[in-house]
Amino acid sequence: MIEFPAPSTGDPVRISATLLATYERCPGEAEGRLRGIYGEDSVASFTGVLLHRIIRRHLEEGPIEPGTIPHVCRVEIGQGKLSAKMNAVGLGASSRLQPVFASIAEKYERFQRYPQAGFHSAEQLIEVEAAEGVTLVGKIDAVFEGDGGLRLVDWKSGDLGSPRTQLGFYALLWTLHTGTMPTEIEVVSLGTGERHAEPVTETWMASVATAVSDLASVIRRFLRTRVPLPLSAGPWCGYCPLIDECNEGQAALALLDGVAGGREESEHEGVDHRSVRVHRNGTD
Numbered sequence: 001m002i003e004f005p006a007p008s009t010g011d012p013v014r015i016s017a018t019l020l021a022t023y024e025r026c027p028g029e030a031e032g033r034l035r036g037i038y039g040e041d042s043v044a045s046f047t048g049v050l051l052h053r054i055i056r057r058h059l060e061e062g063p064i065e066p067g068t069i070p071h072v073c074r075v076e077i078g079q080g081k082l083s084a085k086m087n088a089v090g091l092g093a094s095s096r097l098q099p100v101f102a103s104i105a106e107k108y109e110r111f112q113r114y115p116q117a118g119f120h121s122a123e124q125l126i127e128v129e130a131a132e133g134v135t136l137v138g139k140i141d142a143v144f145e146g147d148g149g150l151r152l153v154d155w156k157s158g159d160l161g162s163p164r165t166q167l168g169f170y171a172l173l174w175t176l177h178t179g180t181m182p183t184e185i186e187v188v189s190l191g192t193g194e195r196h197a198e199p200v201t202e203t204w205m206a207s208v209a210t211a212v213s214d215l216a217s218v219i220r221r222f223l224r225t226r227v228p229l230p231l232s233a234g235p236w237c238g239y240c241p242l243i244d245e246c247n248e249g250q251a252a253l254a255l256l257d258g259v260a261g262g263r264e265e266s267e268h269e270g271v272d273h274r275s276v277r278v279h280r281n282g283t284d
């Protein structure tokens, strides 16, 4: 069984895969989430939520006739109380929903080609107290059972990006919740067809547990001291909800766009500007 290293004591904290991945990318952006600053809903995020409901329906109730996808989507929007989210992203008009339904139908068709033997469960919402006052939360999209053991699957509707941190978190969540390690965890993009699988090992789980425990200590220290967390700027700043208030992020984007002063450009000739990073609070 995996030992969860004891973090420093302090306030109750809740940690998700998104918070951990955000912290690894830029601690300052993760601090924004702790302060309640999240990215706004978008058509893409709405589509992703709806797609997950369609897949769960398929796994639990059986295949959906392709021609009925728009109707089933509307049912899921109602049952999932997604109307507010739908209206917030400007999809209130029926005509605007048609491209979303078409996109979901396409991704659902791709999903049906994914091997589904051994289906065990879908959309399991898990909360587990890994240490006193440290709650890990997340949803396991699907679990499949085979001769070799359990395989966890995470569905994405867009690019995979760098999924290893999130996969590690989900595998740890499952392990701490059930007391049993899955043998494999996989992420599948129904938008691009990309797949990425990782064998789950004790060594990996121990390192993820350490990373999560360390993050719990960092959060508790922030809650106690309110000292800002370091910034790590780069191309991802373009998607950060803090960009309007973050000079470092704006500087990084300006550099990437080639609008920084000529001195920097001449001094750093040949540098890959796509990997430029700006740090605050000495965390290089």
Ligand code: SF4
Residues within 6 Å of the ligand: 026, 028, 029, 231, 232, 233, 234, 236, 237, 240, 241, 242, 243, 246, 248, 249, 250
């Ligand atoms: S804009 Fe960039 S540097 Fe600033 S908080 Fe966001 S991700 Fe971090």
